[in-house]
Amino acid sequence: MALVDYASSGEDDELEVAQTSITTDESPSIPNSKRKREDDAGGILDLPPLPSRFHDLYASTTRISTRDNPDLHGGRRRAVPHIEGNWPTHIYIEWYPSTTEYTSLEKLISTVKDGLPSGDDILKIHSFLTSDLGAPLPLHVSLSRPVGFATEQKDSFVNSLERAIKSSGIRPFNTAFSSLDWVANFENTRWFLVKRLEKPSSDGLNKLLHVSNTVVQEYGQPPLYTKPSPVTNHIGTSKGSSESSKSRHKRISPGTAPLNHNWSHMEDFTDAFHISIAWTLGAPNQELLDLTASAATDYLKDISQISIKISEIKAKVGNAVTNLPLRTNIVEGKSLFGF
Numbered sequence: 357m358a359l360v361d362y363a364s365s366g367e368d369d370e371l372e373v374a375q376t377s378i379t380t381d382e383s384p385s386i387p388n389s390k391r392k393r394e395d396d397a398g399g400i401l402d403l404p405p406l407p408s409r410f411h412d413l414y415a416s417t418t419r420i421s422t423r424d425n426p427d428l429h430g431g432r433r434r435a436v437p438h439i440e441g442n443w444p445t446h447i448y449i450e451w452y453p454s455t456t457e458y459t460s461l462e463k464l465i466s467t468v469k470d471g472l473p474s475g476d477d478i479l480k481i482h483s484f485l486t487s488d489l490g491a492p493l494p495l496h497v498s499l500s501r502p503v504g505f506a507t508e509q510k511d512s513f514v515n516s517l518e519r520a521i522k523s524s525g526i527r528p529f530n531t532a533f534s535s536l537d538w539v540a541n542f543e544n545t546r547w548f549l550v551k552r553l554e555k556p557s558s559d560g561l562n563k564l565l566h567v568s569n570t571v572v573q574e575y576g577q578p579p580l581y582t583k584p585s586p587v588t589n590h591i592g593t594s595k596g597s598s599e600s601s602k603s604r605h606k607r608i609s610p611g612t613a614p615l616n617h618n619w620s621h622m623e624d625f626t627d628a629f630h631i632s633i634a635w636t637l638g639a640p641n642q643e644l645l646d647l648t649a650s651a652a653t654d655y656l657k658d659i660s661q662i663s664i665k666i667s668e669i670k671a672k673v674g675n676a677v678t679n680l681p682l683r684t685n686i687v688e689g690k691s692l693f694g695f
Contacts, residue, residue, distance in 0.1 A: 478638035
């Protein structure tokens with residue numbers, strides 16, 4: 357992450373951090389046969405996705421300024437100030453929708469955007485689906501808050517997290533979208549249009565969060581979610597789930613966490629897991645809430661059919677991204693977390 361990189365909801369506020377080969381009219385002239393292939397019936401099929409590690413090679417952004425300059429980032433302000441010698445760190449799940457899935461999500465966002473009066477910069481909606489140049493971007497599910505480590509800690513932290521994931525016994529799983537909400541960051545300086553995630557049958561999201569929170573707390577960092585949850589702005593309701601920025605946590609020396617963790621001690625934060633798809637600088641008014649509720653109904657069928665496969669998590673420390681795959685086989689004996 358560049359020093360003044362204003363991360364997505366996944367990387368700066370809820371982080372969530374958080375991409376397929378979609379081309380634009382400005383793309384270089386490449387024959388369609390190079391981009392796509394046809395099936396036996398003559399239909400167009402998407403090319404296989406690139407390995408996730410390929411995208412990690414381009415995970416950083418260009419450093420534009422050494423100061424917090426919202427004018428360079430659509431009015432966004434850094435939620436976590438940069439400290440010299442501190443390595444910004446984030447643990448997350450990265451998801452690359454297919455072309456069809458991108459199209460469904462883009463239609464939903466466009467419907468909301470097109471229904472708003474023009475000229476209101478505060479409520480102007482910005483999509484997380486593509487960059488300013490039209491390049492598709494990955495989406496994220498956060499497993500940690502934006503935290504920071506000193507140089508002497510960062511490698512040890514990644515190693516500890518890798519060992520914990522390997523020994524946890526958590527296997528790849530699928531989840532899907534549920535409700536559509538608007539939620540704010542800690543400072544109420546940005547609002548995010550998010551798709552909540554359903555609880556997987558394996559409860560994998562809560563287990564991954566439990567492992568992540570356990571490790572970051574060993575290093576004196578706050579966990580991602582705490583209870584009770586403060587109020588957020590649900591579509592059609594007034595309550596939601598979010599992090600508490602005022603919580604305090606007991607520091608544990610790295611490597612001294614109990615080895616007999618049990619999932620029965622794990623809290624359920626299912627209502628908090630989400631993927632952010634758009635953002636705005638202002639709190640949504642009733643008109644925007646009504647537009648969003650209507651769009652959610654119109655595209656409910658398409659969006660609900662999207663399946664999100666989770667087979668690895670990522671730890672980004674500075675500009676370095678470490679892939680941590682979930683185990684695909686069962687290891688006999690008790691794991692670090694008693695699973």
